[in-house]
Amino acid sequence: MQAVQPSQGKFTIEFPALSAIKPERWLVGIHIILAMIAVVVGGLLGPFQTFRRAPTLTWEIPIFSYYYQALSLHGVLNGLVFTTFFIVGFSYFVTQRSLQRKLASIPLAWVATGMMTVGLLMAGWALLAGEANVLYTFYAPMIAHPLFYLGLTLVVVGSWLAGLNIFLTYIQWKREHVGQAVPLAVYATICNFVMWITCTLGVAVEILFFLLPLSLGWVATTDPQVTRILFWFMGHPLVYFWLIPAYTSWYAMMPKQNGVKIFSDNLGRLAFLMIMLFSIPIGVHHLFADPGVSELAKVMHSLLTFVVAIPSFLTIFNLAATLEQAGKKRGSSGRLGWIAKQQWDNPVMAAQLTGMMIFLVGGITGIMNASFNLNIALHNTSWIPGHFHTTLGGGVFLTYMGILYWLMPILRGRKLFSKEIALAQVYTWFIGIALFGMSMARAGLEGAPRRTDLGAAGVYISPAWGLYLNLAAIGGFILLVSLILLIVNLVGTLWFSKSEPNEPAPIDVAAPSDSLLIFERWGLWLIAIVVLNVVMWGPVLIQGLNFSAGFWSTGFQMR
Amino acid sequence: MAQQPQPKLEIDKYERTYLILAVAMVGIFFAAILAGAFAFNVRPPDAAEFVNPLTLGQTEFTQLGLFDRGNNNYDLYSIAQMWQFNLGPGVPVEAGHQVLDIPLNARVTFHVASRDVNHGLFVQYHNINLQLVPGHVARQSVIFDRPGTFWVVCHEYCGRGHHNMGFMIRVGNA
Numbered sequence: 122m123q124a125v126q127p128s129q130g131k132f133t134i135e136f137p138a139l140s141a142i143k144p145e146r147w148l149v150g151i152h153i154i155l156a157m158i159a160v161v162v163g164g165l166l167g168p169f170q171t172f173r174r175a176p177t178l179t180w181e182i183p184i185f186s187y188y189y190q191a192l193s194l195h196g197v198l199n200g201l202v203f204t205t206f207f208i209v210g211f212s213y214f215v216t217q218r219s220l221q222r223k224l225a226s227i228p229l230a231w232v233a234t235g236m237m238t239v240g241l242l243m244a245g246w247a248l249l250a251g252e253a254n255v256l257y258t259f260y261a262p263m264i265a266h267p268l269f270y271l272g273l274t275l276v277v278v279g280s281w282l283a284g285l286n287i288f289l290t291y292i293q294w295k296r297e298h299v300g301q302a303v304p305l306a307v308y309a310t311i312c313n314f315v316m317w318i319t320c321t322l323g324v325a326v327e328i329l330f331f332l333l334p335l336s337l338g339w340v341a342t343t344d345p346q347v348t349r350i351l352f353w354f355m356g357h358p359l360v361y362f363w364l365i366p367a368y369t370s371w372y373a374m375m376p377k378q379n380g381v382k383i384f385s386d387n388l389g390r391l392a393f394l395m396i397m398l399f400s401i402p403i404g405v406h407h408l409f410a411d412p413g414v415s416e417l418a419k420v421m422h423s424l425l426t427f428v429v430a431i432p433s434f435l436t437i438f439n440l441a442a443t444l445e446q447a448g449k450k451r452g453s454s455g456r457l458g459w460i461a462k463q464q465w466d467n468p469v470m471a472a473q474l475t476g477m478m479i480f481l482v483g484g485i486t487g488i489m490n491a492s493f494n495l496n497i498a499l500h501n502t503s504w505i506p507g508h509f510h511t512t513l514g515g516g517v518f519l520t521y522m523g524i525l526y527w528l529m530p531i532l533r534g535r536k537l538f539s540k541e542i543a544l545a546q547v548y549t550w551f552i553g554i555a556l557f558g559m560s561m562a563r564a565g566l567e568g569a570p571r572r573t574d575l576g577a578a579g580v581y582i583s584p585a586w587g588l589y590l591n592l593a594a595i596g597g598f599i600l601l602v603s604l605i606l607l608i609v610n611l612v613g614t615l616w617f618s619k620s621e622p623n624e625p626a627p628i629d630v631a632a633p634s635d636s637l638l639i640f641e642r643w644g645l646w647l648i649a650i651v652v653l654n655v656v657m658w659g660p661v662l663i664q665g666l667n668f669s670a671g672f673w674s675t676g677f678q679m680r
Numbered sequence: 681m682a683q684q685p686q687p688k689l690e691i692d693k694y695e696r697t698y699l700i701l702a703v704a705m706v707g708i709f710f711a712a713i714l715a716g717a718f719a720f721n722v723r724p725p726d727a728a729e730f731v732n733p734l735t736l737g738q739t740e741f742t743q744l745g746l747f748d749r750g751n752n753n754y755d756l757y758s759i760a761q762m763w764q765f766n767l768g769p770g771v772p773v774e775a776g777h778q779v780l781d782i783p784l785n786a787r788v789t790f791h792v793a794s795r796d797v798n799h800g801l802f803v804q805y806h807n808i809n810l811q812l813v814p815g816h817v818a819r820q821s822v823i824f825d826r827p828g829t830f831w832v833v834c835h836e837y838c839g840r841g842h843h844n845m846g847f848m849i850r851v852g853n854a
């Protein structure tokens with residue numbers, strides 16, 4: 122297996138390994154900075170939520186003393202804003218570098234950035250003003266200020282334009298490289314945006330036809346079950362939207378950071394393809410407890426959820442085999458010696474390795490959630506935030522930090538402020554999330570609910586939860602320390618670092634010669650996506666809409 | 681331009697074995713779930729009927745409370761609303777919470793509907809977990825086969841008083 126020499130096209134640019142060129146520095150930079158501001162502000166609330174929920178503390182959250190306003194901010198800023206901005210910035214970077222050309226349209230990219238930023242300001246204002254205490258799922262018939270919905274819509278539509286730009290860039294590259302497979306990182310990016318644009322159609326319909334008119338007073342009533350169906354059409358692919366960039370880092374960058382090749386490029390492609398195809402028609406696994414969805418749909422979506430576990434199992438093998446090669450190359454001995462030979466002292470690698478380890482826990486707990494009757498014991502308990510802080514807050518977040526620690530220096534043109542602080546940040550996060558996640562999960566099994574201000578006066582706390590809620594607060598404290606370390610490094614790298622970057626951008630500009638082109642049969646895959654979703658979601662939506670009943674609920678302002 | 685000859689998909693022999701095992705494992709997991717559902721009857725709620733949340737008083741939710749149907753079978757009718765579960769008249773309140781007494785080994789079918797926004801209902805340590813979506817009746821049956829006092833909470837955020845929405849179930853007058 123050898124890399125094909127990419128043919129040089131008219132628009133080919135040689136990117137410098139250790140610095141950024143103009144269409145990268147600002148365009149990518151702004152997304153990364155806004156993402157980091159979001160996660161710092163949103164993240165800082167997290168530890169205080171755990172302190173509030175711990176029976177021995179029950180401290181009020183500073184500044185945002187209303188628990189559900191804080192939680193709305195935490196969910197929206199971390200889950201929607203941080204992720205979307207980071208992913209768009211990272212995807213631009215990966216596409217341009219891998220394809221060795223500028224985006225198809227830089228002006229279009231700036232329009233998208235403008236829309237997303239204005240959207241962020243609108244939704245951010247509504248949240249800060251207490252006009253959107255509806256959590257990041259904004260279930261009808263709760264209503265928020267219209268600007269909240271408009272803001273989110275702008276962020277989503279901006280991200281569509283970003284995806285469109287990436288598709289156009291790919292098409293242009295393809296014209297100059299007939300018969301060549303696209304590099305794996307770009308393949309993953311395209312899969313991600315195909316999936317994202319498809320699934321966000323659901324939430325776009327939800328906002329434009331249900332929530333916004335209700336919030337503006339143009340309609341008097343709405344149908345909560347239908348809005349939940351539309352929301353979760355997007356909701357599960359959303360988690361894969363977060364995950365694919367992390368997988369991209371593991372599959373396409375980590376091998377380069379270790380001087381080896383990915384064990385199997387083609388099975389990597391298969392994993393991304395399967396995620397693109399199967400992550401949408403499984404979203405009913407978030408509606409297992411809903412009264413307006415049939416049991417048959419629940420069983421079928423549960424089954425397909427298990428199918429989409431297969432690419433993750435593939436990933437475990439592929440990555441472990443790749444890391445084993447890397448360890449052997451460094452002279453490891455014995456069956457497991459390669460584990461010790463990883464770059465545990467390099468923050469970029471340590472973040473990814475710890476991220477993978479914690480994601481393993483997330484994956485296993487995810488299979489438990491998806492088991493449609495086991496879910497009865499887990500749905501809406503603290504188990505769920507326990508689970509997704511090991512996936513999103515653990516595997517994905519740590520891997521994004523692993524990306525940040527090489528990407529930010531390149532964009533800023535200065536070395537990472539402190540490697541030691543970065544390492545400390547990674548390991549404290551790992552320990553904190555492990556403790557927090559485990560304690561939240563256990564509290565959930567004992568019946569502690571999620572999304573609940575357990576520190577408020579008069580709330581019943583079962584004695585069985587107390588210990589675990591307190592342990593979660595200790596995890597929260599460790600995470601607070603980690604966040605502060607992150608802030609120090611961010612500020613340090615932006616303004617106080619002096620020397621040149623030393624960690625090259627780990628981007629491959631060509632696929633191995635045995636990469637299959639069948640994975641790029643987009644027409645075929647689009648048809649498959651449409652068919653799968655019509656079959657899996659059509660009946661659910663029609664049952665929900667039931668044109669002779671429903672649409673009775675009046676809106677409730679959540680101030 | 682000429683197409684390059686297409687390479688074939690090659691899968692390492694260990695990876696193939698691993699894949700087969702992974703698929704088999706997932707298959708076994710799923711079989712276990714189906715067995716749990718259909719042999720042991722641990723099942724999520726099926727789609728029940730629509731109900732207008734604004735006119736609940738004219739439906740099966742006219743009379744709320746626990747009804748004895750004989751043979752240890754009971755029906756519980758309740759309306760969820762900001763921020764309490766309406767369990768009908770005569771439910772004692774202890775330390776600020778309603779306490780519903782249920783005989784040991786009773787099989788209780790919950791029928792619950794929301795009057796306003798989304799709510800949720802689950803009973804600590806029992807196989808019942810319902811999303812109460814306005815516009816639909818939620819139904820699920822559960823057997824109370826262990827004595828004790830269990831907390832029932834609203835598990836879906838429903839506004840300012842969400843954390844105060846709950847009640848207790850006392851089984852076998854423990």
Ligand code: HEM
Pocket residue numbers: 160164165166167168169170171192193195196197199200203256257258506510513514518557570571572573574596597600601604
């Ligand atoms: C600083 C470390 C963090 C701590 C201590 C923390 C803590 C928490 C807690 C306690 C909850 C649940 C509160 C409740 O259900 O009542 C929560 C919810 C959540 N967290 Fe975090 N979190 C942290 C970081 C993050 C990060 C980095 C992300 C994502 C990138 C994230 C995403 C979320 C989301 C999406 C929710 C769900 C909100 C909802 O249920 O509406 N968190 N967090």
Ligand SMILES: [Cu+2]
Pocket residue numbers: 356357360404406407
């Ligand atoms: Cu999901």
Ligand SMILES: [Cu+2]
Pocket residue numbers: 798799800834835836837838839842843845
């Ligand atoms: Cu509630």
